[in-house]
Amino acid sequence: MDGALLLKAFILGIxxxxxxxxxISSTGHLILVGDLxxxxxxxxxxxxxxxQTGAMLAVVWEYRxxxxxxxxxxxxxxxxxxxxxNVAVAFLPAAVLxxxxxxxxxxxxxxxxPVALAFxxxxxxxxxxxxxxHRIRINxxxxxxxxxxxxxxxxxxxxxxxGTSRSGATIIGGLLxxxxxxxxxxxxxxxxxxxxxxxxxxxxxSNRELFAADYLGIIGVGLVTSFxxxxxxxxxxxxxxxxxxxxxFAWYRILFGALVLITAWTGLVDWTAG
Numbered sequence: 001m002d003g004a005l006l007l008k009a010f011i012l013g014i015x016x017x018x019x020x021x022x023x024i025s026s027t028g029h030l031i032l033v034g035d036l037x038x039x040x041x042x043x044x045x046x047x048x049x050x051x052q053t054g055a056m057l058a059v060v061w062e063y064r065x066x067x068x069x070x071x072x073x074x075x076x077x078x079x080x081x082x083x084x085x086n087v088a089v090a091f092l093p094a095a096v097l098x099x100x101x102x103x104x105x106x107x108x109x110x111x112x113x114p115v116a117l118a119f120x121x122x123x124x125x126x127x128x129x130x131x132x133x134h135r136i137r138i139n140x141x142x143x144x145x146x147x148x149x150x151x152x153x154x155x156x157x158x159x160x161x162x163g164t165s166r167s168g169a170t171i172i173g174g175l176l177x178x179x180x181x182x183x184x185x186x187x188x189x190x191x192x193x194x195x196x197x198x199x200x201x202x203x204x205x206s207n208r209e210l211f212a213a214d215y216l217g218i219i220g221v222g223l224v225t226s227f228x229x230x231x232x233x234x235x236x237x238x239x240x241x242x243x244x245x246x247x248x249f250a251w252y253r254i255l256f257g258a259l260v261l262i263t264a265w266t267g268l269v270d271w272t273a274g
Contacts, residue, residue, distance in 0.1 A: 012037070016052060018233050021167050021237055031162060032260060049199055058228075083142070087149070087194060091153060093157050123257070129172045134178075144183075151177045152173050155177075163257075166192070
């Protein structure tokens with residue numbers, strides 16, 4: 001097994017786990033870091049999507065009691081049924097648009113410079129949202145209706161643009177729709193489960209010919225490292241949102257996006273995918 005590839009898988013797994021649930025775009029970071037590492041060929045791009053499953057499993061583990069109750073009470077408990085319905089309703093808009101436009105988006109926008117521009121635009125959306133007065137009407141995920149879930153699902157559609165951030169779109173969307181920070185953050189976690197599973201499974205199946213036996217070890221390293229780093233990030237973010245807003249992530253996005261654009265323009269970094 002190629003030691004260099006294993007190291008790249010390890011690094012990308014950490015990047016995925018640390019960025020998946022923060023409003024800074026895991027896909028954008030994976031595209032940029034993958035480009036720097038030279039792991040941006042067809043197999044590298046599929047790898048970046050498949051290891052999102054590791055981050056998803058971190059959510060399942062952190063909220064295993066919640067998901068266990070939802071599954072066991074799916075046919076008997078109204079609370080569990082409402083939870084499942086809300087997640088399903090929120091998942092559908094991006095799933096439909098992803099099937100319709102996913103190939104075109106990957107062909108045209110999965111490149112460093114468009115990603116950097118999306119980083120900066122998304123940052124200004126966060127700054128604008130944080131300057132608005134928040135009128136909270138939903139303090140807990142259990143208070144959501146299917147209409148609330150649909151609104152968050154529509155917000156998630158913007159994350160089809162790489163660099164926008166799935167968690168950023170859903171959390172900031174939730175805040176704009178009257179969610180508390182905790183409710184918006186937790187529902188973003190829950191919505192990640194079907195979204196990441198569907199995206200990873202679809203791309204893995206569509207490109208199954210790229211998975212040779214020796215590639216499974218690399219996938220395994222990426223999954224484990226993304227799981228561990230995502231689990232730590234989830235725990236940290238839940239504490240962070242209690243007393244902080246998301247402005248710091250907006251400034252990070254601006255600085256990071258500007259750095260990519262400057263290095264691309266000056267030629268300091270050879271962004272070969274751009």
